[in-house]
Amino acid sequence: MKKFLYYILNFFSHNMENKIIQICKAKKKLVIFDVGCFKGVFSRKILNLLDDKKYIFHLFDINKNTRKYIPDLISIKNIFYNEIALSNKEGKAIYNFNRFFESSGSSLSKLYRNDNMWVTSRKLILKIFFQNTKDYTQYKVRTTTLDNFVKRNNIKFIDILKVDIDGSEYDFLKGAKNTFKKNKVKVILIEINAKKNNFYKKEQNIIKFFNNKNYSLIKQHINHSVSFFSNAKSGDYLFVKNAS
Numbered sequence: 001m002k003k004f005l006y007y008i009l010n011f012f013s014h015n016m017e018n019k020i021i022q023i024c025k026a027k028k029k030l031v032i033f034d035v036g037c038f039k040g041v042f043s044r045k046i047l048n049l050l051d052d053k054k055y056i057f058h059l060f061d062i063n064k065n066t067r068k069y070i071p072d073l074i075s076i077k078n079i080f081y082n083e084i085a086l087s088n089k090e091g092k093a094i095y096n097f098n099r100f101f102e103s104s105g106s107s108l109s110k111l112y113r114n115d116n117m118w119v120t121s122r123k124l125i126l127k128i129f130f131q132n133t134k135d136y137t138q139y140k141v142r143t144t145t146l147d148n149f150v151k152r153n154n155i156k157f158i159d160i161l162k163v164d165i166d167g168s169e170y171d172f173l174k175g176a177k178n179t180f181k182k183n184k185v186k187v188i189l190i191e192i193n194a195k196k197n198n199f200y201k202k203e204q205n206i207i208k209f210f211n212n213k214n215y216s217l218i219k220q221h222i223n224h225s226v227s228f229f230s231n232a233k234s235g236d237y238l239f240v241k242n243a244s
Contacts, residue, residue, distance in 0.1 A: 016219060016238050017045040020187055023240055024159050029054040031157060033146075035086050035172070036164035037061045038103055040070040043079070046160065054078075058149075060086055062095050062141040063106055085165075087143040088174035095141045099134040100126055108143075109167030111193055111232060118230035145175025150184065163190040169202075173209060180213040188215065188239040193226075199233040206237070215239040 024030055030053055034043045037059040047055070057079040059070070067074070067081065074081045085093060085108055096113045098106040100123055105112030112118055113136045123133040150158075158179070163172055169192055179185060188210065194202040207217055219238040226234040 016189055017049060019219060020160055021049045023187055027159055030159040032057045032160040033158050034162050035060045038063060038066060040073045042162050043073060058082060060084060063102060085141055085143045086146050086172055086175060088145065088171040090144050090148060092140050093143045094138050097137050099137055100132055105166055107166035107168055111167030115231050118232055121229035147175055147178040150179050158185045161185050161188045167193040169206060186241050189236060191234060191236050193232060193234045195231055196233045210239045214242045216242055
C-alpha cells in the first residue's frame with residue numbers, strides 16, 4: 001500500500017526534469033547532485049532523459065534506509081551515494097526521521113515534526129489504509145557543506161543541483177555560498193518549505209539570494225498537497241545561471 005501512496009505522490013508531483021535537460025542540452029557530459037535523493041526518483045528521471053550524454057551523479061541522503069532503496073542506481077558506473085547531510089557546517093546533527101511516512105518531513109529541520117496538524121492528518125490517512133503510524137524518531141548523522149564537498153572532491157562544475165531537504169534550505173545555502181559565488185552551478189531545483197505564515201518571507205529571501213548570485217527564476221510550482229490540513233507550505237523553484 002505504501003508503494004501505491006508513493007506512486008500517487010510522484011504522479012501528482014510537478015515534473016521539471018524535461019525543462020532541466022532542455023537547458024543542459026548543449027553539454028555532452030553532465031555533473032548532477034541529488035541532495036535528498038531518498039528513493040532516487042529525480043535521478044532516475046534525469047538518467048532516462050540523458051540519451052547518449054556522459055554523466056556523473058552524486059546522491060546524498062541521511063535516511064538510513066536509502067541505500068537499500070537504490071541498489072540499482074549505485075551499482076551503475078559514475079553514480080555515487082553519500083550518506084551525509086549537506087548543511088551549514090562540518091560535524092554532527094540530529095536527524096528527525098519520519099517513521100510513519102519516510103518521504104515526507106524527514107529532515108534536520110523540525111518543521112514537519114512540530115506541525116501537529118500535519119502529523120495528525122497524515123497519520124489518520126495512513127490508519128484508514130491500515131498502515132504504520134509510528135512516531136518520529138531521532139538519530140545523529142554526519143554533516144558537511146556543499147563548499148567543502150566540492151573542494152574535497154575537486155569538482156569543477158555542477159550542471160544540475162536538486163535540493164529537497166524539507167525545511168533545511170537556509171542551512172544548505174549558508175554552506176554553499178562559495179560554490180555559487182565562484183559560478184560553479186548552472187541549474188538549481190530547490191524545494192522551499194516553511195510555516196504558512198513565514199513562507200512568503202522565506203521564498204523571497206531565497207529568490208533574492210539567487211538573484212544576487214546572477215540566477216534567474218524561470219519556473220515555480222506550489223505543492224498544494226503539503227498545505228492541506230497543515231500549518232506548512234512548500235514549492236519547487238527552478239533557477240538558471242544567467243549568461244555572463
